[in-house]
Amino acid sequence: MTHPSDTGTAPVLALRDVSKSFGAVRALRDVSLELFPGEVHALAGENGAGKSTLIKTLAGVHRPDAGQVLLDGAPVVFHGPGDARAAGIAVIYQEPTLFPDLSIAENIFMGRRPRRALGRIDHRATRDATAALMRRLGVALDPDRPARGLSIADQQIVEIAKALSFDARVLIMDEPTAALTGSEVARLFGVVRALREQGAAVLFISHRLEEIFRICTRVTTLRDGGRIASEPLAGMTEDDLVRRMVGRDLDELYPKQEVSPGEVALSVRRLTREGVFTDVSFEVRRGEIVGLAGLVGAGRTEVARAIFGVDRWDAGEVTVDGKPLVNGAPSTAMAAGLALVPEDRRAQGLVMDMSIERNIGLTGLRKTVRAGLMDRGAERSRSLDWAVRLQVKYARIADAVSTLSGGNQQKVVLAKWLATGPKVLIIDEPTRGIDVGTKAEVHRLLSELAADGVAVLMISSDLPEVLGMADRVLVMHEGRLTAEIDRTDATEETVMAAATGRAAA
Amino acid sequence: MTVTAPDQAPVTDVPKAGATRLVDRVFKMRELAILLVFLVMIAVTQAGNSAFLSEQGIKDLLLNATILVLVATGQSLVVITRNVDLSVGSTLGISAFAAGTYLQGGGDSAVAVLLAVLMGVGFGLLNGLLVSLGQVPALVVTLGTLYIIRGIDSIWVGSRQITAADLPGGYVDFGSGGISAVPYLALIALAVLVTTAYYLKHFGSGRELYALGSNPEAARLAGIPVRKRILTAYTFCGALAGLAGALYLARFGNVDSGTGNGYELTVVSAVVVGGVVFTGGSGSVYGAALGALLLTSINSVLPALGVSSVWVLAINGILLILAIAVDRIVALRVADALKKRNARHG
Numbered sequence: 001m002t003h004p005s006d007t008g009t010a011p012v013l014a015l016r017d018v019s020k021s022f023g024a025v026r027a028l029r030d031v032s033l034e035l036f037p038g039e040v041h042a043l044a045g046e047n048g049a050g051k052s053t054l055i056k057t058l059a060g061v062h063r064p065d066a067g068q069v070l071l072d073g074a075p076v077v078f079h080g081p082g083d084a085r086a087a088g089i090a091v092i093y094q095e096p097t098l099f100p101d102l103s104i105a106e107n108i109f110m111g112r113r114p115r116r117a118l119g120r121i122d123h124r125a126t127r128d129a130t131a132a133l134m135r136r137l138g139v140a141l142d143p144d145r146p147a148r149g150l151s152i153a154d155q156q157i158v159e160i161a162k163a164l165s166f167d168a169r170v171l172i173m174d175e176p177t178a179a180l181t182g183s184e185v186a187r188l189f190g191v192v193r194a195l196r197e198q199g200a201a202v203l204f205i206s207h208r209l210e211e212i213f214r215i216c217t218r219v220t221t222l223r224d225g226g227r228i229a230s231e232p233l234a235g236m237t238e239d240d241l242v243r244r245m246v247g248r249d250l251d252e253l254y255p256k257q258e259v260s261p262g263e264v265a266l267s268v269r270r271l272t273r274e275g276v277f278t279d280v281s282f283e284v285r286r287g288e289i290v291g292l293a294g295l296v297g298a299g300r301t302e303v304a305r306a307i308f309g310v311d312r313w314d315a316g317e318v319t320v321d322g323k324p325l326v327n328g329a330p331s332t333a334m335a336a337g338l339a340l341v342p343e344d345r346r347a348q349g350l351v352m353d354m355s356i357e358r359n360i361g362l363t364g365l366r367k368t369v370r371a372g373l374m375d376r377g378a379e380r381s382r383s384l385d386w387a388v389r390l391q392v393k394y395a396r397i398a399d400a401v402s403t404l405s406g407g408n409q410q411k412v413v414l415a416k417w418l419a420t421g422p423k424v425l426i427i428d429e430p431t432r433g434i435d436v437g438t439k440a441e442v443h444r445l446l447s448e449l450a451a452d453g454v455a456v457l458m459i460s461s462d463l464p465e466v467l468g469m470a471d472r473v474l475v476m477h478e479g480r481l482t483a484e485i486d487r488t489d490a491t492e493e494t495v496m497a498a499a500t501g502r503a504a505a
Numbered sequence: 506m507t508v509t510a511p512d513q514a515p516v517t518d519v520p521k522a523g524a525t526r527l528v529d530r531v532f533k534m535r536e537l538a539i540l541l542v543f544l545v546m547i548a549v550t551q552a553g554n555s556a557f558l559s560e561q562g563i564k565d566l567l568l569n570a571t572i573l574v575l576v577a578t579g580q581s582l583v584v585i586t587r588n589v590d591l592s593v594g595s596t597l598g599i600s601a602f603a604a605g606t607y608l609q610g611g612g613d614s615a616v617a618v619l620l621a622v623l624m625g626v627g628f629g630l631l632n633g634l635l636v637s638l639g640q641v642p643a644l645v646v647t648l649g650t651l652y653i654i655r656g657i658d659s660i661w662v663g664s665r666q667i668t669a670a671d672l673p674g675g676y677v678d679f680g681s682g683g684i685s686a687v688p689y690l691a692l693i694a695l696a697v698l699v700t701t702a703y704y705l706k707h708f709g710s711g712r713e714l715y716a717l718g719s720n721p722e723a724a725r726l727a728g729i730p731v732r733k734r735i736l737t738a739y740t741f742c743g744a745l746a747g748l749a750g751a752l753y754l755a756r757f758g759n760v761d762s763g764t765g766n767g768y769e770l771t772v773v774s775a776v777v778v779g780g781v782v783f784t785g786g787s788g789s790v791y792g793a794a795l796g797a798l799l800l801t802s803i804n805s806v807l808p809a810l811g812v813s814s815v816w817v818l819a820i821n822g823i824l825l826i827l828a829i830a831v832d833r834i835v836a837l838r839v840a841d842a843l844k845k846r847n848a849r850h851g
Contacts, residue, residue: 059726061726080725080728081725081726081727081728082728082729082730083728085728086728091726093726097720097722097723097726097727098720098723099715099716099719099720099723099724099786100719100720100786101715101718101719101786101787102712102715102716102719102786106712106716110712110713110716110724110727110729111709111713111727111728111729113709113712115709119708119709120707120708121707121708121709121712123707148840149839149840
């Protein structure tokens, strides 16, 4: 195969020796990147390697401290996201950026809606164009529905529709598949291939390496803000790619220790929340890691929330060490030794503007009180201890959590809950949006916790992770538990069959 | 692996989901509910006192609401962007006095109104600049300008007072005149209200106000000129406060340094009772206008029913809390309904 660059085509968008710093942190140093029309280019790197900064530079959100952005070979300066968009650059960000109060149609066409006479918005044309986009993506979302209350997968689909709506020359996708199911991913890839045929350049970021190999032709690897390599993917193996990203050989990605399970720590019996999940019963023993698999929207997160008491359940019972939990009371769940690491760490797991120290300290407020006042010293040493144990990478412990990379933020959430010394740890999507290196660390940590006698319930949409880490796999489909599969019998096929409701085990 | 080209993807019909209709209905209901409360209140009062809905009675109801409707319309725009303008009372007061002073000196009526509006525009710009450039919470900034404007007003006006006798007769007559039961002032307010509502619904920049109130970060990423829009909202709000000042002068003919004192809180109450959500992104100017009409009508309803007017404030407060409680409950119900529907989609 001849590469566009061999045939003398000019890159549609490029970075030349771009550097960008935030305070003392050098996010990008002398990075160059060329995107050619008709190619799908992968951007690989661990979290904190500078991928997000690079995207935001291309998208006009950040302006480089040094170096240039080149559009069709000529240097340009984007004064804001609007400029980049006008140049035909569409971006799908990792975190959906929707307006909850506005309709899906308005979300997609915000700022550039079809107009009628006198500059008035053509509501009908907006709606029709949205319906056409939804058909193209093969989803049944009503254009007039407000974005509030959409599932993360649906939000991601709206983001994709938004990017498609411009007929972009350059499409940048930051982890577009993190929340999508297999068929949705296939459909997205179909759209990406069609765009490539039309001569668009696509920059694709994913932590799922198999997706990179499936859709991309070239890859640029970043490590610690610098470019390691830009090369064709043909002939490379996943191991090659991981080695470039991490800069060392990975220890085993799923370091599961063999543990003989102890007595039952968490028992859930006939738990039901009307319209959300029905008749869910299972047990988790000390030392056991139980995987909870299923498609997005199957009700897994909702079960976890109900167990922890964030949402009330309508029927059933939850016991920890044989003692029943109070319905809808997280504080008693915590007192009973339950910890919940939520799916959405930004919104539910962390106070983003607060320091690492105080975030970890949040769960221990009662323990670090002396004479009715906060003992800041005790809080600090307790937090430092956990931050070091989990190898959180930070400049100062007093820095805001928002300055950390995604993987390190996840470690802070973990530290916060591990500091409570839980008997049962429920962890929802432990490694979503986390780089390979940190992922292995999180897995090792879970494995060690189980070995120490903690009962772990791990909700995950990452099938290799479930198969690699869990002693037993529970599968949910449309609000019901459809299968319980032992580690030895669990394969991608058996789990997916149960998750899609094709077989009841 | 075969992947069908997206254009040939099966044509799935996009149904009008039940969830949408539910949500639609709830938000339309919100304005209908206030209208209903208002009508019931008027009906009950009329039943208890048949003189209540005389031509003069209706005219008074409308006249009383006019000024609040105007200021609440401007305030809605600001609140929709997730901000607030607390300085509207001060702006109203100082522009009313400015217009009065000009008229006292023999000025032209139309120029006096223009003067008041321009004064409002000036203070609106000041607020808008401070909020959008300073990145400081609007509550604090406009609390500051509230006192600054009121301070300037006090220094300038001192113990002086403008009375109807100082004003040209035509100006005062216009303030109390009308076409049968409908005052001219109410017609002005209605025109402003309808125009604003049309702008918000049908123009890109109007929808962008909702967008940036709904999710400021997403608005920035979508390339919306956030600062410019906030500046526009404040300027418009100031302009309407200035216009309201001119109309206040025409209606009451009596202005001193205390005019409009504390008015901002009534305005915010009207806006919130009218269903404009304080955290931005949602609500309509029609709702705000209905809220204003409801709050001002209570002032007329209680005396007509023989209830002491000392109850007015307490009842306003109860309405406010009630409105927020209803909004909250409805929001939770809707969220729950949407969630259950999502779950069924699987």
